[in-house]
Every structure is written in C-alpha cells, then in structure tokens.
Amino acid sequence: MKKAGPIGVFDSGYGGLTVLKALTTQLPAYDYLYLGDNARVPYGTRSFETVYQYTLECVEALFAQGCQLVILACNTASAKALRSIQQNDLPKIAPQRRVLGVIRPTTEEAGLLTKSGHLGVLGTSGTVLSNSYPIEIAKFYPELTVSQEACPMWVPLVENNEHLGPGADYFLAKHLEALLQKDPAIDAVILGCTHYPLLQSRLEELSKGKIKFIAQGALVAKKLELYLRRHPEIAALCSKSGSRSFLTTDDARIFEEKARLFYGETVVARHIDLSSISFSPDA
Ligand code: DGL
Numbered sequence: 442m443k444k445a446g447p448i449g450v451f452d453s454g455y456g457g458l459t460v461l462k463a464l465t466t467q468l469p470a471y472d473y474l475y476l477g478d479n480a481r482v483p484y485g486t487r488s489f490e491t492v493y494q495y496t497l498e499c500v501e502a503l504f505a506q507g508c509q510l511v512i513l514a515c516n517t518a519s520a521k522a523l524r525s526i527q528q529n530d531l532p533k534i535a536p537q538r539r540v541l542g543v544i545r546p547t548t549e550e551a552g553l554l555t556k557s558g559h560l561g562v563l564g565t566s567g568t569v570l571s572n573s574y575p576i577e578i579a580k581f582y583p584e585l586t587v588s589q590e591a592c593p594m595w596v597p598l599v600e601n602n603e604h605l606g607p608g609a610d611y612f613l614a615k616h617l618e619a620l621l622q623k624d625p626a627i628d629a630v631i632l633g634c635t636h637y638p639l640l641q642s643r644l645e646e647l648s649k650g651k652i653k654f655i656a657q658g659a660l661v662a663k664k665l666e667l668y669l670r671r672h673p674e675i676a677a678l679c680s681k682s683g684s685r686s687f688l689t690t691d692d693a694r695i696f697e698e699k700a701r702l703f704y705g706e707t708v709v710a711r712h713i714d715l716s717s718i719s720f721s722p723d724a
Pocket residue numbers: 452453454456457482483484485486514515516517518565568596633634635636
C-alpha cells in the first residue's frame with residue numbers, strides 16, 4: 442500500500458491559489474502542497490510542447506514530494522498538457538497516481554450557467570487556441586453556443602497588481618466588448634483562467650450586471666469532492682492533517698508577498714529547484 446501524501450495543486454504562477462482557496466474551503470481536512478512555477482510564468486503564450494514539458498516537470502516534482510493526486514489548477518496546462526500526461530506519461534511513470542485538470546469540472550456545469558444558451562469563455566491565448574472549452578462543453582451540452590476571446594494582457598495586469606486601476610479598464614473592456622460582438626446573446630461567461638477571479642467584480646461593473654461571470658474554484662472543489670467520494674482508493678492516498686505548504690520555482694519571499702492577493706491569507710513558501718528533483722518511476 443502506498444503512503445498517503447498531500448494533494449498537489451499546480452499552477453504556472455499565483456492564479457491556482459484561487460482554486461486552492463476553494464479546495465481548502467470545501468475540503469479542509471486534506472493536506473495540500475501548492476507549486477507555482479513562477480520562474481517560468483506565463484504559460485499562456487507558450488507552445489504546446491513547452492507547456493507540456495514544464496507541466497510534466499512540475500507534476501513529477503509534486504510526485505517526488507509524495508503527492509499521489511495532483512490537480513492542474515491552470516487552464517493552460519489543463520488544455521495543453523493534461524491529456525498527454527494522463528494517457529502517455531502516467532501509465533509509464535506512476536500508474537496508480539492521478540492528475541486531474543480544471544476544464545472538465547467547469548464544463549460539466551456549463552449548461553446550468555446560462556439561460557440564453559449562449560455562453561462566453563475568456564482565457565489565455567493558449568487555452569483559447571486549444572479549443573478545449575468548446576470541445577468539452579459540446580460533449581455535455583451540444584445545444585449551447587460557445588464563443589471565446591483570448592485576453593493576453595490580463596494575466597500580466599493581475600501579476601503586477603495593476604488589475605483594478607484605470608489602465609486595466611481599457612483592456613478589460615476591450616476583450617469583453619470583443620466577446621460580446623461575437624455573440625450579443627451571451628448571458629454567462631466562464632472565467633477560464635485562474636487569474637481572472639481577481640477581475641470578477643470589475644467585469645461585473647463593466648457589464649452593468651447583465652452578465653454572470655463564473656469563477657471556477659468552487660466548481661472544481663465540488664467536483665473533486667464527488668471524485669474522492671466515487672474513488673475511495675484515491676481518497677485513501679490523500680493525507681488528512683489539514684496542512685497547507687507552498688513551493689515556488691522563483692523567490693520564496695516574493696511569492697509570500699504576492700500570494701496574499703490570490704489566497705487571501707499569509708503563506709510561508711519554500712523555493713524548489715526543479716533541476717535538482719529526480720522522480721524515479723513507481724514500480
Ligand atoms: N493560470 C493560468 C491559467 O489558468 C494562466 C497564467 C499563465 O499564462 O501562465 O490559464
């Protein structure tokens with residue numbers, strides 16, 4: 442029997458902390474180990490191959506720290522790397538461990554979010570170009586009309602804490618208007634990037650309350666709870682002493698300063714050097 446470990450939560454940077462917050466609220470008893478690849482953020486503008494390689498390295502680093510279950514709390518990584526890792530890598534390196542993403546749990550609920558049947562998705566260029574949201578939504582709700590818009594400036598605005606200033610409004614309005622021009626009947630918009638919940642209140646104001654913006658943290662947490670109930674063998678591999686630990690590939694002090702904005706509380710972080718991690722495949 443394998444030793445139980447913390448639930449690994451991975452993001453390219455700070456955005457996944459919004460998902461971690463929802464997970465710890467919904468499922469507080471578990472241990473969580475967060476890894477932010479802050480040294481290499483953003484992933485949103487990088488190629489498929491690069492996002493896949495970076496994500497796999499981070500998943501292996503979390504496995505090496507004892508995680509048996511890892512959540513890719515990053516839409517870009519979920520869109521570009523999850524399937525390859527699940528289908529090609531896990532069977533070879535860790536057949537009993539699990540890696541889950543954030544797109545599927547969000548799209549499973551998509552039909553419940555819109556009344557008009559016209560749904561919008563905002564995300565990074567990588568997520569939008571992958572077409573993952575429309576493809577996944579069509580599997581559950583083929584009758585929905587889905588339009589997407591890439592917002593390449595939004596992650597840098599949030600990362601630099603400039604997202605609520607007047608300069609940010611220009612870019613928020615620009616992409617919101619572009620999305621609504623594609624389909625004026627949209628009444629609900631999925632915030633398909635883990636950084637975007639920090640923009641939610643401003644987006645609601647800009648749309649004059651006419652559009653519902655959906656942050657995915659709570660949806661992911663709800664689905665994880667159901668998943669662990671359906672898979673007691675995986676739940677048994679997730680330790681439960683209520684601990685939260687934080688790793689970053691960049692400077693730990695900078696991570697601690699910025700994390701509060703996303704996580705809502707002070708954290709203590711440790712630097713991790715990915716080049717020094719070696720994960721030996723499970724037997
Ligand atoms: N947090 C990532 C996501 O959800 C975006 C940040 C990045 O571009 O690395 O897509």
